[in-house]
Amino acid sequence: MYFDKVRVLKSDDKSGSYYKDGLALGATSPKTKFNQGTVYGGQTIWSHLTIANSAAKDIKEDGAEIHTIAVNIKRENGEGHSENEIVQGMYRMASRKANATGSLSNQNDYFFQKGSTSDIETYIENWYQEIAQSISKAKINDPLGDMVDLVGTPMIKRVAGGNDFPIPTVDVKDNRRRLLVENLNLFKGQEIQIDYTVRLRTEDSNYVPGKWYQTNGQTTLEPSPERSPDVLDFGVPSVRKKDDRPTLEVPVEKKWEDTRSGEADFWGLRPDKVGAVLQKKDGGKWVDEKQIEVTKAGNWKALFDPVMGGDTLYRIVEKERVKGYVAATYTPTTFTEASLGAASGTITNKLLTTNYTFKKFSHDGQTAFKGANKPKFKVTRQAKDGLGEKVVVANMEPADDGTVRTEGLPIGSYTVEETHVPTGHQRMSAFTIDVTENASGTAVIAKVAGQSGSHTVVNKLQAFTLLVSKVNHNGAALEGATFSVTGPNGYNKKISTGSSFTFTDLIPGTYVLTEENAPKGYVGMKETLTITLNTDGSVVFGEIENKPMVTGSASLSENKMTVTVKNTPVGTLPSTGGGGTTPRYLLIAACGMVGLSLLGFLLVVEKRRSNS
Structure with missing residues (x-):
């Protein structure tokens, strides 16, 4: 004071x-x-x-x-x-x-x-x-925000209270980072406006699209700095650039329907990768938006680069149809950001397959094998076009009518070979089933030798052998005879050496066995013997039961027929019991012994009468 x-x-x-x-x-x-x-x-x-x-x-x-x-x-x-x-x-x-x-x-x-x-x-x-004055010698301090730059020159103008009152200038300070207005005087009703433009620093490493950034720091007005310490804050506006970044990330998954016997991709036909396209509905047409590869290495899952979400309608399509598979199906068929949610778009490929049947018959091309003597087959996918060899099915048997059916074959070449041959028959020749796509790629077709119709394979009977053995009345080998055999397809063969006669290459049909010459001092087989070899390998010896000197047998497993012909010496009668012939003097002696027996019987009877 x-x-x-x-x-x-x-x-x-x-x-x-x-x-x-x-x-x-x-x-x-x-x-x-x-x-x-x-x-x-x-x-x-x-x-x-x-x-x-x-x-x-x-x-x-x-x-x-x-x-x-x-x-x-x-x-x-x-x-x-x-x-x-x-x-x-x-x-x-x-x-x-x-x-x-x-x-x-x-x-x-x-x-x-x-x-x-x-x-x-x-x-x-x-x-x-x-x-x-309401505002006297006022000061406006307006620093710019960290994420904006000043563009051009700020302007100050009167907006109310007349057009003739004095207004100060706007000074740009601190390397164009701050605006300063000093000595501003306004009466009641007078207003000014400061206009300037700022640019958002979108190139800044800290910039985040769509985020709000303040255009200014703390912007203040000192209305009467000499009369009052009051400092008033202006509201600080914010600015942002509309976030036009893609925000919708669409996951995609590839699914395959090609499992066989519990093994996925059993056939190995899947490629290592497929192309997927994300399309956007643009007016009345679909246009490609993003593309991506879905790979085996990625477990058949991938994520498209982000796209704009909202109500835009999208769909996923496969870039190219996978060879050997049905054209892909899609879930969902179309979607928006909201309808897709957290789900994935799926592309499903189903393997194109077909079945193939053929007929298997015995020698005659009509008779099916039955029972335990049925053939068995193996189907093997050939190593071809980059695919490895693979056994598709083994030990496949025909039905009782001879039908053999193999199912679910995709594109490829398949060898059909016989793994078990019916007894007594020749192994059939292996054949190839070729499975290819049709022209439109909507199905596969199986063909054998270029033909899609029914295919028939036959097991020819193995050629039989006829073994003729010549024996005497005691069963000992007997030489000196000549035998001939005639049969189908001009078969005609004669053998005259030794005691065994072997006729080979006999196919189904009827044959005639003839003893052309008997050994010297023996009686030969005077009638011919008919032998029928059936297509199923069974053998019928014609009227052999009426030929006591002839026996016959057959073996399908050995493809052999055996005939034994017994000759008797000249002057000897053949027995009917199968015990051979007996000299005539034995028969006469037998008759004499019978006569003596009868004479003895009569003498005994006569003596008994005299005694009585």
Whole structure:
């Protein structure tokens, strides 16, 4: 507190309706400084400046603003204060400017000291303007946001309250990172607008599409920086670039229907990769949006690069149909971001297959094998076109009607070979089933030797051998005979050596065995023997039961027929019991013995009668 460093909190300054003059404080009018100090409450007061500054302090603390004016301040008439003390006492009563800095001085206060009345008029006019203005000597500070750059030159313009009031300029500071407006004065109803353009730093490494970024830092207005410390904040706008990045990620999965006997890709026909296309509906047509390879190494799963989501309609298609498979099916057939959700689009390929049947018959091409003597087959996919050899089915048997059926054959070439040959028959020749796609790729066709119709294979009977053995009446080998055999396809063979006669290469049909010449001193087989070899390998010896000197047998497993012809010596009658012939003298002796027996019987009977 100036001058006495004593603040007067209460004073008795009136006598009735009149203020008391200074004499009561001990001053001599018109002096400001007392002749001697006056003690109140233990404090000594020496000057009216102390009383005036105490009253000014009370007024300022009530919110009022005090301006003081000093004109022609001079020390005269024995004034105890110096001119400087009087001036200091006056500017200390004035309100301090809100933006004042540093120590107390008349430069920081609302204090005016001039030497002429014209100067006072100018000051008072400015003072009035300052008091009347809503915004006085205001400052706008507008730093830019970290993610924007200033484009072009900022412009300030009047938007309300007239077109003739003064407006300041906009200064660009800090390497074009801050806008500054100073000394802005506005009366009630006056408005200005500052226009400028900023560019979002989309190239910045920290930029995230679609994210909101503040265009400014803390933007403030100091409406009357000299009169008030108030700082007002402007709302800070934000800017973003519409996130036009693709956001929809579409997973795709390839599924195969080609399992056989529990083994996936049994045939090895899957490629290592397939191409998938994500298409977008554009008006009335589908256009390719993204492409990707779905690979075996990737477990037949992949993820398309992101595309725009929303209500856009998409579908997944296979780039090319996989050879040997039905044209792919898709789930879902079409979708949007919402309808797909967390699911995957699937491409399903089903293997194209076909069945093939052929007929298997015995020698005559009509009779099927039955029972335990059925043939068995093996079907093997050939090593061809990069595919390895693979057994498709083994030990396949025909049905009772001779039908052999192999099922589920995809494209490829298949060898059919006989693994078990019916007894007594020749192994059939292996043949190839070729399975190829039709022209449209919608089915596969099986052909044998270029023909898709029924195919018949036959087991020809193995050629039989006829072994003729020549023996005498005692069963001993007998040489010297000649035998011939005639039969189908001009078969005619004669053998005249040894006691065994082997006729080979006999095929089904009827043969005639003839003993052309008997051994010397023996009676030969006078009638021919008919032998029928049936297509199933059975043998019938014609009327052999009426030929006691001939026996016959057959073996299918050995493809052999055996005939034994017994000759009797000349002059010997053949027996009918199969015991051979007996010389005539034995028969005569037998008759004589019978006669003697009868004679003895008659003698015994006659003697018994005489005795009686």
